[in-house]
Amino acid sequence: MANGNGKTGLLERVRERTSEAVDRLRGSQFVESVLRPGSPFKKGYADSPRNRSYVIMNNVLYHLHPVKVKRHGVKLSYTLCLGGLSFFLFILLTITGIFLMFYYAPTAERAYADIQALSTNVAFGSLVRNMHRWGAHLMVLTVFLHMSRVFYHGAYKPPREFNWVVGVVLLLLTLLLSFTGYLLPWDQLALWAVTVGTNMAGFVPVFGDQVKFALLAGVEVTAGTLLRWYVLHVLFLPFIIVIFMAVHFWRVRKDGGISGPL
Amino acid sequence: MTEIPESLLRRSAEAKAKALGVPVEQVLAEMKGEAPPSTPPAATEPEPATEEPTPSAETAAEGGAPAGGGGSDDIDALLEKAAAVAGMPQALLRRSAEAKAKALGVPLVNVLAEMAGEAPPAAAEVAPETPGEAAPQPAEAPAAVAVEEPSVPAPTGNGGGKVAAVVSPRPTMPPAGVPEGVRTQRLLTVVKAKAIQQVKAEPHDKVNTWPHLMLVEFVALLAMTGLLIVMSVALQAPLLEAANPNLTPNPSKAPWYFLGLQELLSYFDPQIAGVTVPTVVGLIGFMMIPYVDRNPSTKPSDRKLAIMLYTIFLAGSATLTILGVLFRGKGFNFSYPWKDGIFFDDLKDWVSFE
Ligand code: HEM
Numbered sequence: 085m086a087n088g089n090g091k092t093g094l095l096e097r098v099r100e101r102t103s104e105a106v107d108r109l110r111g112s113q114f115v116e117s118v119l120r121p122g123s124p125f126k127k128g129y130a131d132s133p134r135n136r137s138y139v140i141m142n143n144v145l146y147h148l149h150p151v152k153v154k155r156h157g158v159k160l161s162y163t164l165c166l167g168g169l170s171f172f173l174f175i176l177l178t179i180t181g182i183f184l185m186f187y188y189a190p191t192a193e194r195a196y197a198d199i200q201a202l203s204t205n206v207a208f209g210s211l212v213r214n215m216h217r218w219g220a221h222l223m224v225l226t227v228f229l230h231m232s233r234v235f236y237h238g239a240y241k242p243p244r245e246f247n248w249v250v251g252v253v254l255l256l257l258t259l260l261l262s263f264t265g266y267l268l269p270w271d272q273l274a275l276w277a278v279t280v281g282t283n284m285a286g287f288v289p290v291f292g293d294q295v296k297f298a299l300l301a302g303v304e305v306t307a308g309t310l311l312r313w314y315v316l317h318v319l320f321l322p323f324i325i326v327i328f329m330a331v332h333f334w335r336v337r338k339d340g341g342i343s344g345p346l
Numbered sequence: 347m348t349e350i351p352e353s354l355l356r357r358s359a360e361a362k363a364k365a366l367g368v369p370v371e372q373v374l375a376e377m378k379g380e381a382p383p384s385t386p387p388a389a390t391e392p393e394p395a396t397e398e399p400t401p402s403a404e405t406a407a408e409g410g411a412p413a414g415g416g417g418s419d420d421i422d423a424l425l426e427k428a429a430a431v432a433g434m435p436q437a438l439l440r441r442s443a444e445a446k447a448k449a450l451g452v453p454l455v456n457v458l459a460e461m462a463g464e465a466p467p468a469a470a471e472v473a474p475e476t477p478g479e480a481a482p483q484p485a486e487a488p489a490a491v492a493v494e495e496p497s498v499p500a501p502t503g504n505g506g507g508k509v510a511a512v513v514s515p516r517p518t519m520p521p522a523g524v525p526e527g528v529r530t531q532r533l534l535t536v537v538k539a540k541a542i543q544q545v546k547a548e549p550h551d552k553v554n555t556w557p558h559l560m561l562v563e564f565v566a567l568l569a570m571t572g573l574l575i576v577m578s579v580a581l582q583a584p585l586l587e588a589a590n591p592n593l594t595p596n597p598s599k600a601p602w603y604f605l606g607l608q609e610l611l612s613y614f615d616p617q618i619a620g621v622t623v624p625t626v627v628g629l630i631g632f633m634m635i636p637y638v639d640r641n642p643s644t645k646p647s648d649r650k651l652a653i654m655l656y657t658i659f660l661a662g663s664a665t666l667t668i669l670g671v672l673f674r675g676k677g678f679n680f681s682y683p684w685k686d687g688i689f690f691d692d693l694k695d696w697v698s699f700e
Binding site: 145155192199210219236263 | 553557571574575579583585586589590595599601604611632633635637641643660692
């Protein structure tokens with residue numbers, strides 16, 4: 085844009101330079117090597133049906149999504165995105181959980197003080213702890229609602245019966261993850277909620293006492309329980325749930341994508 | 347011969363006729379097994395299906411000594427020449443020539459001579475393996491596999507056997523009738539499409555995942571992140587006094603998702619409420635739903651019973667949970683939250699009835 089006396093405006097020049105620099109960057113060997121053919125971030129990407137397919141097909145996303153999906157499945161009103169949101173919350177919980185692990189030791193002496201210190205000594209400690217806790221509650225909720233959505237759509241009917249079974253295991257694992265995390269702050273709430281919860285396990289016929297003993301690493305909630313539940317919470321259960329999620333997502337695809345339309 | 351739709355067959359025959367420069371009728375007749383292969387020189391016809399002989403017992407017997415015939419000087423000279431033509435190491439070429447000689451049952455010299463461009467192809471005169479031959483059972487859905495072949499001079503696989511494409515030392519001139527630089531499609535072979543997966547393609551109204559689904563997902567993801575951050579800024583997660591095994595809080599409550607069960611415990615025997623309901627009804631019962639509900643329809647109007655039962659389950663668990671969370675006070679006795687306060691620490695900061 086010429087501004088009367090033949091000079092281009094400063095803004096104009098900055099914009100020009102920036103777009104040149106961006107072009108050079110996008111054309112560089114490094115960026116070229118990172119982005120696979122068809123990436124919408126690639127230089128000269130043009131929107132075409134073929135390229136739309138490539139975006140998925142040439143991308144790590146191909147592990148999660150097919151190139152095309154049923155039209156009705158895209159409507160928010162069909163899945164309400166509940167399965168996807170459960171998965172997303174799981175990822176958020178993993179990220180915030182790793183953050184918390186830096187500041188937490190699962191010992192009876194330190195656990196409670198470490199959680200307290202999150203709100204006083206750690207930058208964003210309180211926010212991240214809250215996100216982890218509320219995120220966990222939300223995940224239980226979204227998984228439960230996802231199950232209800234699947235039920236009301238009759239989406240567990242052939243060929244999806246087995247994925248429903250996998251889903252029930254996922255629900256159980258989600259509850260266990262949430263429950264094992266409940267103990268870790270090592271406050272009165274944690275201690276007694278877990279005491280009440282594991283007392284129920286004591287009513288299992290025949291093996292009640294053994295089950296309770298295995299859960300608590302003793303006859304009541306102790307420091308041993310804390311360590312046991314910590315390992316279950318940060319390592320064992322996430323590991324198992326990731327495997328079941330992988331199977332779950334795989335089966336969604338192999339069972340013919342999203343069910344329906346009704 | 348496998349059953350290929352006439353139109354497909356015709357197309358591939360036309361392409362082949364064009365590539366070989368022979369009449370279409372001849373190719374068609376050949377494909378139908380009514381005529382000898384129209385292969386002009388075998389070099390221009392490198393498809394393994396027609397060139398590779400059926401390894402019958404006779405040929406195997408004949409070709410028992412593949413390296414036989416021809417002095418070793420001869421062989422060395424030919425080898426050198428062939429290697430020069432093909433532009434590949436002699437050792438490699440020798441191995442492939444030997445393999446080919448063995449496969450075709452001809453002396454090694456012949457193969458080498460051919461590779462060096464001094465002799466006509468050594469292909470033994472064996473009837474081409476008809477594509478369907480190897481698979482006598484009727485094919486449900488045959489598929490034509492075509493390869494794109496540049497008709498400009500390019501090494502064409504005539505090595506035979508396993509090494510076919512690699513060893514082709516002799517540049518082939520473009521087949522007659524094909525203009526320079528034009529790419530032609532050739533029917534390489536016809537394989538039986540025996541799907542490893544059941545392909546039941548039903549016509550569906552589909553849209554591209556990118557951008558349609560990804561966009562929805564991205565928005566949902568942002569909304570959820572926003573909700574979680576707002577929640578976490580506004581509401582402090584509870585942290586009570588340090589754990590004290592000697593001081594039992596009154597009441598002691600389980601996390602909310604187990605409170606429905608805890609509520610059940612106050613009505614029923616713990617064997618029932620604490621064990622039977624969660625494991626038998628909850629876990630096993632839920633897993634069995636798809637196997638118990640044999641009604642194939644997904645229409646809500648056909649599933650009145652199922653929908654009703656699930657709705658009762660939902661309403662029941664919601665009621666029990668709300669009772670457990672809000673309406674249970676000291677000693678897990680019934681209480682009104684607006685009169686006696688809320689006895690649920692996760693909620694303390696959220697709601698107040700002051
Ligand atoms: C950690 C928990 C879970 C995650 C992350 C998850 C994730 C997903 C996702 C992303 C989908 C794709 C469709 C959608 O978003 O609705 C899906 C579908 C499905 N899920 Fe889940 N799910 C979980 C738990 C469950 C549970 C508890 C059940 C049932 C008991 C279940 C049963 C199914 C079935 C049957 C489908 C196929 C639905 C259809 O085709 O319409 N899932 N799941």
